[in-house]
Amino acid sequence: MSKPIREYRFQFGLFASQVLIQEALPEFEELRRLLFPDPPHPPLCFVCDAHTEALARRIRGNQASPCCVLPPGEEAKTWASVERILKTALDAGLGRDAFFVAVGGGVVSDLTAFAASVYMRGGRLCLIPTTLLGMADAALGGKTGIDLFGIKNLAGTFYPASLICLSLESLASLPKGEWKSGMAELIKAAILEEDGTLFARMRALKDGMARGSVFDGGGGLLEALARAVEIKGRIVEADPRETGSQRALLNLGHTFGHALEASAGLGRVSHGEAVAWGMVRAGALGRALGITPADRERAVRELILAYGYETRSPHPLMGDKKGFMRALGGDKKKKDGKAVFVVPAERGARLIALDLRDPRAQSLW
Numbered sequence: 001m002s003k004p005i006r007e008y009r010f011q012f013g014l015f016a017s018q019v020l021i022q023e024a025l026p027e028f029e030e031l032r033r034l035l036f037p038d039p040p041h042p043p044l045c046f047v048c049d050a051h052t053e054a055l056a057r058r059i060r061g062n063q064a065s066p067c068c069v070l071p072p073g074e075e076a077k078t079w080a081s082v083e084r085i086l087k088t089a090l091d092a093g094l095g096r097d098a099f100f101v102a103v104g105g106g107v108v109s110d111l112t113a114f115a116a117s118v119y120m121r122g123g124r125l126c127l128i129p130t131t132l133l134g135m136a137d138a139a140l141g142g143k144t145g146i147d148l149f150g151i152k153n154l155a156g157t158f159y160p161a162s163l164i165c166l167s168l169e170s171l172a173s174l175p176k177g178e179w180k181s182g183m184a185e186l187i188k189a190a191i192l193e194e195d196g197t198l199f200a201r202m203r204a205l206k207d208g209m210a211r212g213s214v215f216d217g218g219g220g221l222l223e224a225l226a227r228a229v230e231i232k233g234r235i236v237e238a239d240p241r242e243t244g245s246q247r248a249l250l251n252l253g254h255t256f257g258h259a260l261e262a263s264a265g266l267g268r269v270s271h272g273e274a275v276a277w278g279m280v281r282a283g284a285l286g287r288a289l290g291i292t293p294a295d296r297e298r299a300v301r302e303l304i305l306a307y308g309y310e311t312r313s314p315h316p317l318m319g320d321k322k323g324f325m326r327a328l329g330g331d332k333k334k335k336d337g338k339a340v341f342v343v344p345a346e347r348g349a350r351l352i353a354l355d356l357r358d359p360r361a362q363s364l365w
């Protein structure tokens with residue numbers, strides 16, 4: 001395994017998570033040494049999907065560790081997949097010392113973490129995210145979940161991984177659309193950041209990408225990812241179970257984004273596209289409420305536009321206004337009957353609760 005380029009340690013309540021950012025994928029023996037510095041080495045149970053199986057195979061080498069290969073995509077985020085993971089571990093004779101290793105995007109990491117959290121009342125967990133979204137967001141912070149009754153992440157647990165390995169090499173095979181999803185999360189972290197370093201870096205990274213591949217950016221992507229990890233990690237440390245107001249800041253763009261996804265019809269607008277559009281709407285709302293200064297709103301919109309996202313309102317794929325408002329009001333994020341939004345502030349962002357009948361909300365779309 002290459003030497004980590006960055007290393008972070010976070011404490012999420014009772015759980016400690018170590019994050020390593022490196023160029024290459026970890027090799028089996030190195031991974032095992034990281035997980036268990038001293039023998040005996042409990043068995044590892046790998047989980048991947050059909051698109052990340054080759055990456056998992058490279059890590060496993062010729063080791064005979066069990067591996068559960070799931071179908072790819074959100075449709076696989078089901079009880080049945082959790083059962084398949086649990087059955088793989090059981091069939092391999094793994095006990096309470098089982099160590100689950102997820103190699104994949106947010107779907108594989110959410111599923112594996114969920115399964116690990118319930119296997120014999122709690123196995124151990126390592127996540128190796130292979131999408132930009134997984135690296136910038138899903139793998140860190142302990143939220144696990146499956147979709148049930150048509151509702152995303154209806155069932156889940158909090159179960160942070162003890163080790164998270166981000167390897168830039170694994171992004172080489174990522175399809176273009178998946179890059180766009182992940183970039184939205186990096187932009188979100190940049191808006192949440194108080195000092196503006198990542199915001200400036202995201203602008204520079206975009207210029208670098210316009211000239212060539214994202215990997216040519218002189219370490220720009222790596223630095224951006226590292227900063228995004230740090231920002232999310234510190235927010236979750238302050239509010240690991242989202243009982244306060246800190247962790248909810250990570251929902252920036254999501255209230256509008258989920259309403260867009262629902263009103264457009266699920267699957268018509270990608271999650272990244274919806275969140276990016278939602279962040280622009282959040283800027284407009286913040287400005288109408290006197291929280292987001294005009295130049296900050298413009299800077300947010302221009303950055304999102306520069307990455308090729310739709311910024312116009314109404315979004316061309318949005319359903320009718322009534323359906324959108326219904327979806328906005330029906331979002332999970334509610335407080336005292338009001339919809340909760342995160343809006344960009346002069347520095348960082350702020351949480352607000354708003355009655356959707358408020359004319360300042362009505363005038364925005």
Ligand SMILES: NC(=O)c1ccc[n+]([C@@H]2O[C@H](COP(=O)([O-])OP(=O)(O)OC[C@H]3O[C@@H](n4cnc5c(N)ncnc54)[C@H](O)[C@@H]3O)[C@@H](O)[C@H]2O)c1
Nearest residue numbers: 051072073105106107130131133134137138143170173174
């Ligand atoms: N737990 C959290 O805090 C959190 C945060 C954000 C999102 N999520 C969850 O993450 C999921 C979305 O994650 P995602 O965008 O990574 O989707 P995903 O896991 O479905 O991956 C997207 C696609 O890319 C493929 N893929 C993954 N890595 C690849 C690689 N290196 N090369 C080629 N193909 C690859 C996958 O097989 C899949 O087809 C959602 O279910 C969402 O709820 C969780």
